[in-house]
Amino acid sequence: xxxxxxxxxxxxxxxxxADQLRLRIVxxxxxxxxxxxxxxxxxxxxxxxxxxxxxDLILLLGDFLSGPRFSRPVKGDWTAPxxxxxxxxxxxxxxxxxxxxxxxxxxxxxxERALIAAGIPVYVNHAKRIxxxxxxxxxxxxxxxxxxxxxxxxxQPGYGAxxxxxxxxxxTSDEPLLLMAHEPDIFAELPDRVxxxxxxxxxxxxxxxxxxxxxxxxxxxxxxxxxxIVEDGRHLIVSAGLGYSNLPIRFGxxxxxxxxxxxxxRGA
Numbered sequence: 669x670x671x672x673x674x675x676x677x678x679x680x681x682x683x684x685x686a687d688q689l690r691l692r693i694v695x696x697x698x699x700x701x702x703x704x705x706x707x708x709x710x711x712x713x714x715x716x717x718x719x720x721x722x723x724d725l726i727l728l729l730g731d732f733l734s735g736p737r738f739s740r741p742v743k744g745d746w747t748a749p750x751x752x753x754x755x756x757x758x759x760x761x762x763x764x765x766x767x768x769x770x771x772x773x774x775x776x777x778x779x780e781r782a783l784i785a786a787g788i789p790v791y792v793n794h795a796k797r798i799x800x801x802x803x804x805x806x807x808x809x810x811x812x813x814x815x816x817x818x819x820x821x822x823x824q825p826g827y828g829a830x831x832x833x834x835x836x837x838x839x840t841s842d843e844p845l846l847l848m849a850h851e852p853d854i855f856a857e858l859p860d861r862v863x864x865x866x867x868x869x870x871x872x873x874x875x876x877x878x879x880x881x882x883x884x885x886x887x888x889x890x891x892x893x894x895x896x897i898v899e900d901g902r903h904l905i906v907s908a909g910l911g912y913s914n915l916p917i918r919f920g921x922x923x924x925x926x927x928x929x930x931x932x933x934r935g936a
Contacts, residue, residue: 698909702735730764
C-alpha cells in the first residue's frame with residue numbers, strides 16, 4: 669500500500685476573516701482518476717485520510733477524470749470513494765478544465781451529473797451562504813476558466829465557462845467570501861472583496877528540477893505556481909493536487925492534501 673499523502677497546512681491571517689469565525693478547510697484537487705495510477709483503491713485511502721483531518725468542510729477543486737499517458741479509464745462508479753467523504757459543513761465541488769466535454773456547451777457535463785448524483789453539490793458560477801459558529805460566510809465557485817480551450821492551445825482568456833461578476837452578484841452580505849477557482853489565473857483580477865481564493869490545476873509544476881518547474885499550465889508562468897500567495901492584501905492558496913497530467917511522473921512536487929485554518933488568531 670502506498671504511504672499517506674503529504675498534508676500541506678496553512679493558517680493565513682486575513683483581514684476580511686474575523687478571528688471568531690474559526691474554520692478548518694480540507695482541500696482535494698486534480699485527482700485525474702485512472703488505472704493504475706489513481707484508481708478507486710488509492711482514492712479511497714486518500715478520502716479516508718482526508719476525513720481524519722477533522723475539516724469543517726471539504727472542497728474538491730476539479731479535474732476528476734482524464735488520466736495521464738499509459739493509463740486506462742476507471743471502470744464502474746468512479747464517485748464511490750468520494751461518497752465516503754464527510755464534514756459537518758459538507759463536501760463541495762467545482763469542475764476543472766478536464767471535466768468539460770461537448771455536452772457542456774448545451775448544459776451540465778457528465779462529471780457534474782455524476783457528482784450531483786453522488787450527493788456532492790457542484791458550484792458553477794454559484795455562491796452560497798453557510799452558517800457556522802453563530803456567524804456566516806459565503807462559499808462561491810467559478811466555472812472553469814479554460815473549459816473550451818482548443819486542444820493544444822496555450823492558456824489564454826476567452827474560452828472559459830467562468831462568470832465572476834454573476835457569481836459575486838449573488839453575495840448579498842458583507843460576510844467573508846471564500847472562492848473556489850480551479851485555475852489560479854483569475855486571482856490577478858479579483859477584487860479584495862474575496863477573502864481567500866483556493867485553486868489547483870498547476871500540480872505545483874508536477875516536475876521541479878533544482879526548484880525550477882519547466883512546465884507551468886498558467887498564462888502567468890510561475891507567479892501562482894504553488895502555496896500561499898499574497899498580493900495587495902489578497903490571499904490565494906494553490907494546491908499541488910493529487911494525480912498526474914500528461915505523464916505519470918511527479919518529482920519535486922509531491923501530491924498533497926491541503927488543510928487551511930482560518931480564524932482564531934492563528935499565525936500566517
